[in-house]
């Protein structure tokens with residue numbers, strides 16, 4: 148089985164988010180970038196499914212040269228090879244379009260993404276890829292069992308779950324439950340240095356959206372503390388002051 | 393020109409998030425002096441469909457039939473795009489539910505539309521620009537996205553826009569849409585719904601427990617408080633990682649982002665990754681035995697105390713309040 152895992156390079160989860168240039172740019176100063184946590188889950192499952200010579204795992208990233216460290220990490224975890232589309236990931240549409248171009252020329256049996264990138268959180272790349280390639284897509288899966296010609300996936304729905312079978316090829320966005328992320332070992336890190344990382348140039352595509360500014364949530368006021376022995380007071384405040392119950 | 397709203401049903405009924413999205417789409421139609429058409433897919437009865445008029449839909453397209461009885465991402469996306477074309481809609485609104493997240497990007501590509509996912513406010517339209525505020529960085533920030541395409545797709549975060557009743561009963565018309573065989577490759581084998589529980593993403597009140605709850609055997613307290621408040625239950629990541637609770641309850645940067653009216657956090661320290669997913673809650677209550685817990689810094693109300701002493705008292709106090717209300 149040939150699996151493609153789409154990986155994005157995102158700010159570490161402990162990052163305090165700030166902006167520069169009159170709130171138009173994300174302040175990357177001092178920010179550590181990591182492999183998107185959901186993509187780690189997708190990658191881990193792809194490696195499990197191809198373990199023991201049962202296939203290959205290619206990772207693809209749309210990004211500039213500064214994402215190579217994240218791509219090497221994916222290779223160290225166990226991907227077979229990597230592709231980087233050399234461009235700034237303008238938005239999900241741009242990213243999905245570039246990946247779709249690559250897949251049209253290099254078909255895969257299964258394409259995995261993360262359920263969302265923790266910077267833009269759009270949950271969009273999987274669906275857009277599916278549409279661009281005319282393949283089924285499931286944006287958020289909690290489980291993936293691979294059969295010979297089709298896979299069984301579990302997806303979350305409000306207050307429950309749905310089980311689906313889908314013939315290959317298809318696109319799915321991995322969430323928790325699909326696999327446990329893998330930590331690279333020394334051998335993997337050494338091997339990653341010599342694994343192929345192909346850099347390709349982006350295709351032309353129409354721009355559909357543009358981020359014009361950012362803001363951070365308004366700070367909350369001071370906390371009102373209530374005595375542990377006076378829970379009735381809390382209930383009263385939630386009713387009369389906050390009006391939420 | 394017109395606005396189209398996809399009204400997603402759950403087992404033949406519309407939930408509050410749909411009424412919010414219809415109200416929101418109505419406001420966008422008003423901004424543009426145009427009409428609002430709702431499209432429903434699946435088996436929903438006419439009275440339920442017509443009632444969407446109350447929230448401002450002028451017309452409801454009803455797409456039914458066996459093949460489309462259950463949600464199939466690809467096929468539903470085709471139907472919504474067909475409906476948008478047939479209505480000449482240049483703005484398409486969906487709810488940012490699990491299904492909505494599957495549909496919005498596909499509908500966007502079909503219509504060559506920019507997609508503003510997880511929108512939290514009405515678009516701002518001036519000087520020919522169309523800008524939408526959406527959550528970004530897992531709830532740590534907001535981004536304003538300008539959609540520069542001719543057609544625009546917006547998906548609205550549940551609980552971020554108030555339901556407004558403006559209209560009356562809407563006209564319901566049957567609509568037939570083209571679908572392809574390849575739209576039906578994914579097959580549903582099973583649907584499991586825990587109908588007795590409030591679902592986390594649409595909950596107005598959430599009661600959440602962290603490692604301070606010590607073990608799964610103590611979750612009865614969280615569940616009881618949730619049940620009398622009509623709330624959903626949630627948890628921190630280590631709690632679901634340890635298998636005390638299902639992953640579907642994990643909130644935060646790498647879990648579900650919630651924006652309820654009231655979020656009650658019990659025995660949760662308030663790590664930055666946890667706060668990311670809950671900071672857009674309108675009111676936050678923190679119960680923690682450590683007065684230095686970072687969660688108190690972003691809380692509106694707090695109780696410093698042992699959860700195992702505070703919760704039984706709080707449950708009693710809420711019961712008393714409910715009995716007298």
Ligand SMILES: Cc1cc2nc3c(=O)[nH]c(=O)nc-3n(C[C@H](O)[C@H](O)[C@H](O)COP(=O)(O)OP(=O)(O)OC[C@H]3O[C@@H](n4cnc5c(N)ncnc54)[C@H](O)[C@@H]3O)c2cc1C
Pocket residue numbers: 160184601602603604605627628629630631642643644645646647658659660661662663664665666669679680681682685697698699700
């Ligand atoms: C990549 C990454 C992603 C992450 N994503 C998330 C995420 O999405 N969501 C998330 O929640 N976490 C996430 N985390 C984990 C996060 O950093 C914290 O470790 C986690 O939120 C802590 O959970 P907790 O507050 O339940 O546990 P703890 O930090 O152990 O806190 C327990 C709290 O309970 C209190 N307590 C103990 N006993 C009692 C008692 N009897 N009564 C009252 N209070 C008591 C303690 O004072 C303490 O404040 C992530 C971490 C990483 C590295």
Ligand SMILES: Nc1ncnc2c1ncn2[C@@H]1O[C@H](COP(=O)(O)O)[C@@H](O)[C@H]1O
Pocket residue numbers: 152153154155156183185186207208209210236239242259260261262263264265267268269270271272273
């Ligand atoms: N720049 C990128 N390069 C490759 N894959 C990406 C990129 N951005 C996002 N993705 C993939 O798309 C998923 C969903 O991203 P998003 O739609 O931004 O929430 C991520 O988990 C990745 O798997």
